[in-house]
Amino acid sequence: MKINIEQSNTYSEVEITIKCNNIDEGLENLISSIRLYSSTISGKKGAKIYFLKPEDVFYFDTVDEKVFIYTSDCVYETNLKLYEIEERFIGSSIIRVSKSIVLNLIKIDYVSPLLNGRIEAVLQNGEKVIISRQYVPIFKNKLGL
Template identity: 50%
Template sequence: TQEESIPVFKEKKIKQLSLNDIFYFEAVDNKTFVYSATDVYQTNLKLYELEVRLTNSYFIRTSKSLILNVMKIEHVTPAFNSRFEAELENKEKIIISRKFAPLLKKKLGI
């Protein structure tokens, strides 16, 4: 069964963040950041661990360093070199690499 939240921390405060509130996870310099509509948190989980935990969810890997919640996508447009650009509900733009584009198409049913 899908877990409904994950532990995150910000400024030494730890809390459980609902998966519904998470836009994406990004790995930068051996740290995993968790992005919501208004905040950025950190988690001790690695992307590959998150990928396993989120297997049967709305989250997909979109590049080597990013896992995206497809429910937060406003729209998707084809980009250069068989990639896609997803604009999220918060107007951020995420590039879906060529390698992960088929997974996105499958998840979105296109």
């Protein structure tokens, strides 16, 4: 892989061009990371609104019809619905893994199979998330399992 970087004051924004023979799994992962890097998501904590980088988000969870954003050390509330989050991050490492959870795959430390065809994902911060049976095939496909 060859990386060319041109830096100049004449550029008003970052532009990334990928030239390749074919798109393999490694390149898909790189594109996913670039997509995550280029967007933000807002979350409320108390009276303040924070703009979070998706790569800092561990997962999104719905509790009592409210959606929360979980990072390594904080929990934020967002006005977005889970399906809106899912749509916003299509083609990235952020995917739905249950009816109430959208997970950032890059934050998984390891996974273990459970009874009834479910999978337990242990995240880098030690939290555990259950991938429901309905979403296991998508989850495995995304991880290349």
